[in-house]
Amino acid sequence: MANSSSRHDVVIVGGGHNGLVAAAYLARAGYRVLLLERLPRLGGAAVSAPAFTGVDARLSRYSYLVSLLPRKVVRELGLRLELRRRRIASYTPAVRDGRPTGLLVDAADAGRTRESFRALTGTDREWEAWRGFYAMTGNVAERVFPTLTEPLPGRAELRRRVGDDAAWRALFERPLGETVEQAFADDLVRGVVLTDALIGTFTHAHDPSLRQNRCFLYHVIGNGTGDWDVPVGGMGAVTDALAEAARAAGAELRTGCEVTALATDGTGEAEVTYRHRDGEAVAAARRVLVNAAPAVLARLLGEDPGPAPEGAQLKVNMVLRRLPRLRDPAVDPREAFAGTFHIAEGYRQLESAYTEAAAGRIPSAPPSEIYCHSLTDPSILGPEAVRQGWQTLTLFGLHLPARLFADPAAKERALAASLARLDAVLAEPLADCLAVDADGRPCVEAKTPLDLEREMGLPGGHIFHRDLAFPFTEDGTGQPRDAAARWGVATAHPDVLLCGAGAVRGGGVSGIPGHNAARAVLEDLRG
Numbered sequence: 001m002a003n004s005s006s007r008h009d010v011v012i013v014g015g016g017h018n019g020l021v022a023a024a025y026l027a028r029a030g031y032r033v034l035l036l037e038r039l040p041r042l043g044g045a046a047v048s049a050p051a052f053t054g055v056d057a058r059l060s061r062y063s064y065l066v067s068l069l070p071r072k073v074v075r076e077l078g079l080r081l082e083l084r085r086r087r088i089a090s091y092t093p094a095v096r097d098g099r100p101t102g103l104l105v106d107a108a109d110a111g112r113t114r115e116s117f118r119a120l121t122g123t124d125r126e127w128e129a130w131r132g133f134y135a136m137t138g139n140v141a142e143r144v145f146p147t148l149t150e151p152l153p154g155r156a157e158l159r160r161r162v163g164d165d166a167a168w169r170a171l172f173e174r175p176l177g178e179t180v181e182q183a184f185a186d187d188l189v190r191g192v193v194l195t196d197a198l199i200g201t202f203t204h205a206h207d208p209s210l211r212q213n214r215c216f217l218y219h220v221i222g223n224g225t226g227d228w229d230v231p232v233g234g235m236g237a238v239t240d241a242l243a244e245a246a247r248a249a250g251a252e253l254r255t256g257c258e259v260t261a262l263a264t265d266g267t268g269e270a271e272v273t274y275r276h277r278d279g280e281a282v283a284a285a286r287r288v289l290v291n292a293a294p295a296v297l298a299r300l301l302g303e304d305p306g307p308a309p310e311g312a313q314l315k316v317n318m319v320l321r322r323l324p325r326l327r328d329p330a331v332d333p334r335e336a337f338a339g340t341f342h343i344a345e346g347y348r349q350l351e352s353a354y355t356e357a358a359a360g361r362i363p364s365a366p367p368s369e370i371y372c373h374s375l376t377d378p379s380i381l382g383p384e385a386v387r388q389g390w391q392t393l394t395l396f397g398l399h400l401p402a403r404l405f406a407d408p409a410a411k412e413r414a415l416a417a418s419l420a421r422l423d424a425v426l427a428e429p430l431a432d433c434l435a436v437d438a439d440g441r442p443c444v445e446a447k448t449p450l451d452l453e454r455e456m457g458l459p460g461g462h463i464f465h466r467d468l469a470f471p472f473t474e475d476g477t478g479q480p481r482d483a484a485a486r487w488g489v490a491t492a493h494p495d496v497l498l499c500g501a502g503a504v505r506g507g508g509v510s511g512i513p514g515h516n517a518a519r520a521v522l523e524d525l526r527g
Contacts, residue, residue, distance in 0.1 A: 006283045010288070011283050013272065015042040017509055020253075027246060034254065045235075047235060047239065056385050059234065064235060067219070067508065082232040089107045091103070091337075101330075120186070129184050142224045145224045155472045157472070191345045197219070199369075199396070200312060201312060264288070289517050293501075295309065311463055318443055320392070327426065343421050344368065362413050362417060369395070372393055397414065405449065
């Protein structure tokens, strides 16, 4: 190996939130930690930044809500962070008997939610099914979530912890579509439930590989409740707090340092080569933690990364002068947009959109989820914008895989189709409500999977780095003897660990892979 310019106990490749979690834990334990980030700022996809010239708004431009970040990580690292609960869980507009209506799920008022189900469907049948279904997922969440920051259990052990064979079969063994169709009769209600299985995951309700089940599981178990919270100050507040904790513990955090190669002989001495503004350097370490996709790690090692992962979403950031009025006059837009606002997400609509996208076409009615961060947290807007009643709006589109955007014009077509579906449930055009930037352009920013690949280094624009995995090991493989395998962060190289979303139990803004990689290193180096 080449002579090294610096030596450390641990080098972390990538300064996203998981890398910062690992850095904070390991530095607090007394290890010499160097973190290298390619971009000029820390945070990865969990950042807050202005998106529009002359508009005083710091948007969560990539990831935007928090559910999976364990309270124990917040507590153990002493993070100064406020996560604010959304009272309205969701609103889904609909047309029944020729009139506009919708389904409002009020997390703080079960009676109000029941009345909304009854007004939509005519009976209490779907409401009772809803209560039963989410009581089941809640029980699973209470039992599964604590295991995410423990050594990886085997399948049989996790099933024993769940303690409910029917729930286990519904979520871990049968295609989720079977469970949804058995539990619910109303197409709209079925669709609202299924959407959590499709976030950033291009699949369908009856996929035999159960990708939809894995995605769904991680969306309903956060902190044992499945609640999705708004970070006050935007997503950048999360990584700012983590960076502060890591620096306070003594970790060295360096930006503008692009890692170009990683070498290891498997003996506990690895080297990381990186470029910075003054040239090239090499850092040696006893362990290297990689907060990047497994495909990126393979390239750094000079190995074959295998088939490329594929992201499947359209992220749209907007700033509005005011919220638009809805066709449903019974619902206040300040409530409808405060939670998750479902567009074109009926069960059959989701299936049609998947079929069109799988055939290589942008869906004619792209499904999407919208929410207004500034209703819950106006701090992301400047004082003048708040005074004038401006709001932010985030749209996350489903069933828009990377393959559809090879044609540069496809981005504008996907954006136009998505906004047209929103306009269909509004009483006025969204364009009439949009703010404009200093150059007179509407405040609309769209990011496809290919944009995420170019800007964030995510292969295929996959927000989870690769397909999510169930949070267990298969039985019959024996208890892993090395710490990295026990914690679900192992690679083919003993001194190189994953600490990003591509680890087992990765995905989302959770810090869990960072925590688990740090625990594996501590267990390993301390013997």
